[in-house]
Amino acid sequence: MTSEPTAPEEATSEPALSAEEVRAAIEAGQERLRALLPGLSDAAVRAPSALPGWSRAHVLAHIEGIAGATARQARYALRGELVELYDGGRPERAAGIEAGAVRDAAALREAVRAALDESSAAWAAVGPADWSRPVRYRNGELRTVLWAWWRELEIHTADALLGQGPQDWPHGLCHHLLSHLAPRAPKDLHLVLEATDEAFRREYGAAGAPEVTVRGPLTDLAAWLAGRAPHRPLDCRRPGGTAPLPELLDWP
Known part of the structure; x- marks a missing residue:
């Protein structure tokens, strides 16, 4: 029995961060926490x-x-x-x-x-x-x-x-979350995430499955996929009109 073909995860404008850049971002995040x-x-x-x-x-x-x-x-x-x-x-x-x-x-x-x-x-x-x-x-x-x-x-x-809050997350972290948390996408949908504040689009799930498109600022997309409340409402649509956000799977 053959498995369903899957759509490639497509992303645009995703930065490739080095370990040294991530380490610097962590230091900045630690300083923010210390200040709080x-x-x-x-x-x-x-x-x-x-x-x-x-x-x-x-x-x-x-x-x-x-x-x-x-x-x-x-x-x-x-x-x-x-x-x-x-x-x-x-x-x-x-x-x-x-x-x-x-x-x-x-x-x-x-x-x-x-x-x-x-x-x-x-x-x-x-x-x-x-x-x-x-x-x-x-x-x-x-x-x-x-x-x-x-x-x-x-x-x-x-x-x-x-x-x-999540609205303050660095965009580099958001790109990482939207990649790392790909296993949370429902397996029975073709999920498309599109940022409204930069050129970013990522597709998850089975090709030919019912398509759901979720649009919003990059930080809000990352917050939702991470199981946190988006700062601003996300726009979710299926063919024919608006739809509720789909249920996500467990963390990888």
């Missing part, structure tokens, strides 16, 4: 985040944890050693977030700052020849961890509702 921390009060960290069931403190504890976990991948890779992203896997990750979320604002601020400093130091030690070093994370290369940390940093900074 001083105003956090105890009441503010107990307030809800954009993630159901999580307070701001939960999100900040997760940022702290993933900053340290990805920095550790870098440190061990430079030694030629492999280590899991989190000791104890996802259960230990979840326990760390819950434990970290009960701290007061001062403790959270200091913990996040320390984790960001640790991250900066770890990634600064990586040289141009090191990006292809193997890591345990997804059995990939060190550059894949760098991209993962960029995703986590920017997305969860937005989730914390500290004033920095």
